Amino acid sequence: MPYQESLPQAVRPGFAAWLAAQIGTCFFLLLLLAAGTALAQQPSPELHVEAVRGSGWDETAPPVTGWTPVTLPDSWAARWPGFDGVVWYRLTWDQPAQVAEMGLLLHYLNMAGAVSLNGSPISRDESLVEPLTRAWNSPRYWLLAPPLLQAGRNTLLVRVSGLSAYQAGLGPVSLGTPAAMQAEYGQERVLRRDLQMLGLAVSAAVSAFFAALWLLRRRETAYGWFALMSVLWLLFGYNQIATSPWPFASNHSWQALNTSLLLLFSVSYVVFALRFCERRMPRLEGFALLVAAAGVLDLWLAGAANLVTHRALWTLVGGLTIIAVNSASLVHAVRHRNSPMRSLAPFMALSAVTGAHDLLVFTQVIDSNIYYTTMSSYGLLLGMALTQAARFVQSLKRIENFNTELIEEVNAAKAELAATLAQQHALELAHARIGERVNLASDLHDGLGGMLVGSIATLERKPENLSAPELLAMLKRLRDDLRLIIDATGRHDGARAFGELLAPLRHRTSQLLDANGIDCRWQVSNLETLELPPSQSLDLLRFLQEALTNVLKHSAGRRVDVAVTRAETELQLSVRDDGCGFVVDGADKRAGAGLRSLRTRARRLGAELQLHSRPGETQLVLRMPLAPAA
Incomplete structure (x- = not known):
């Protein structure tokens, strides 16, 4: 005795009423057809x-x-x-x-x-x-x-x-008459075989569809349970068209399998109804599964002599469970206006009626052997399909509304982003100005500051011996240093030969150190073809100038060796003096403006700065990688 599946969410009440009316009309037409056929028959011989x-x-x-x-x-x-x-x-x-x-x-x-x-x-x-x-x-x-x-x-x-x-x-x-009997046979064939086979085919297609839907959307567990339920119903409903108990050797084993499938279907029906209402009841689900497992075990352990009684008992349990699920779903749909079960209520009512009829046929209260639950599965499958269609339409409407809302939000975000970009641009300009000021201050400190320190040291050492030409030379050196800043940071954007810029600095610093009793020795190699951007050239010159100024101000040494050499892919600057030295560890914490300026320029050049110092020897080494174009 077959029973039928269930379905998902919101179909309008008007449509449900229309569908119920159509189902009633179909049954009425079938009754009229049967009555007309009976009236059309000629009187048959008495059997x-x-x-x-x-x-x-x-x-x-x-x-x-x-x-x-x-x-x-x-x-x-x-x-x-x-x-x-x-x-x-x-x-x-x-x-x-x-x-x-x-x-x-x-x-x-x-x-x-x-x-x-x-x-x-x-x-x-x-x-x-x-x-x-x-x-x-x-x-x-x-x-x-x-x-x-x-x-x-x-x-x-x-x-x-x-x-x-x-x-x-x-x-x-x-x-x-042949015509009347053939027409009646056609009706019986449709009712007993064709509709049953069609229902099983539809169940197979629906179970495959909802199984695929569940695999794509695992969180929709109701779809997975509905697919499982459909497969179990397909196997159970096959009893309507099976012509052999294969693979079993007796019909008793076949009936034990058929009743086991009914019990498993009833459990999956319970879980599906709960998941479709977005609810979980672990105790009820566990109890239903335990009862079904006990029923299956009892059916297969009961002997052939006891199977009849056991099969009747467990068939009633499975059938009443399905009717109870349908009834509870109808009550839930009536009590909760927003329940997804409202879309399935007409179809579950039909399933409850056909299930009750088939139970009465099974218990021989109704003298018939025609079961309708397999055919009523059409209504449940139709309800599931309509529910999916309704969800799809609702999703399309949400997508359309989402597109409109998204466009509005994107326009608002674009306006906000434009304001943010404008604000950021203003901040970048302010930061650029501040950076230029810092760089200019650093250049003035390392360049003019160093020249002024040297000039002041010379004046303090022998102010009375300086003649006007010597003072004029000092002022010219200061002017030349200012020109160096202008040349390196002015309107000239092309690369300059680094050797050409290094020569004036070498001449001025050598004179300044010599005037203060410090022997300055230079080693320059492979700079003839080296061309660097103005900003890099100025940073390198200021690095050398600040390093030599520190020697003049702090080393108290008598000799300094300067090496500017170019390897294949590296430019190395080295300044080594024989002064008193200092403690390198913790130098960053006590560093003055000069050492901080040296480190800043090294980072800006992307170069590695090494500092070694001990009494009698201090050495600064700058290694700057060169681009292939350089």
Whole structure:
């Protein structure tokens, strides 16, 4: 007895009412069609039905005695409780001589059988012993014409092999005009086979779709549970069209598997309904899983003799669980206006009704063997599809609104960014001005400051011996140093030969040091083709000038060696004196403006500065990498 799946979120109430009306209309039309077909039939001959129990599975002819009148549809479990085997049904009628042909419809037989008319076989299932052919949901139609059909008394003999636990017996048999019987057969075929197969195909497609959707969006756990639920329902619903219990050797094992699938489906249905409502109830979910596991274990451990009772019990548990989930979902949808279950409420109501009907059929309260839950799965799948479509439309609307909001936010961000960039540009200009001022101050300190220090030292040493030409020479040296600053930082943007700029500095500093009793010796090599940008040239010259000024001011030495050499990819400046020296460790903390200026220029040049000092020797070494163009 199949049951059906469930679905996701918000479909409008008007649409749900319309859909419910359409479903009702479809059922009404089916009833009218069935009634019209029945009215269109011509009166059929009266059938006399008798049954007799066979003596063994392999007998090929019915017993001569023991025939009992029965009414179709017939289930022999009440007449012969617990009987598993063969029962023969004999249907007789008187055929008028003027009728040339008739249509015969056998709605179903349970489980397998063979049919003969007037001693001539017309149908036989593949297996009449266990594992029995599962022909319980297969209608059969024959066109009866001479010589099979004969005027007067006709006898239709039906051999049924069945198991008492599964409603073994013979269904209704209809006899009438070929057109009427063929139309009725078409309806039975659609109801019992075609719609069942279509439902299973749709379940397979939907389970694959929602499984892929869950794999792409793992946080949507409801989709994953719905996919699992659909797969379990597909396997359970296959019972409607299966014609063999393969891979099992008996129908008892097949029914144990089928009931196990129903229990597992009911658990997944519970979890899906909770996840779809965005809720978790670990205790309820654990209890449902525990009950299902106990049921599956009990079904497979129960022997063949006890399986009938156990199967009935666990089928009721699974079916009632599904009805309870549907009912609880409907109550939740009514109580919570924003519940996603509101979109599934009509379809779950349909599932609850068909589930209750199929339970009554299973317990034989309703005398039928037609189950509707597999077909009601269409409604649930449709609801799931409509819910996804509604979510998709809502997502598109959110995307459209998001695009509008995004454009507005981008425009606001652009305006804010423009204001920020303008403010940053103003700050950069201010910083550039401050930097230029700092550089100019540093150049004045290292250049003019050093020349002034030297001039002051000369005046302090022998002020009375200086003549006017010597004072004039001092002033000219100061002027030349100022020109050096102007030449290096002025309008000239091209590279200058470093040797040309070094020569005046070498001449002035040598004179200044000599005038103060310090022997200055220079070593210059490989500078003939070296051209550097003005800013680098000025930093190098100021580095040398500040280093020599420090020698003049602090070393108290008598000799200084200056080396400016160029290797292939490096320019090295070295200043070494024989003065008193100083402690290098911690020099950064006590460093004056001169040492800080030297380090600043080294960083600006991207050069490495090395400082070594001890009594009698102090050496500064600057190593600056040269670009290939230099």
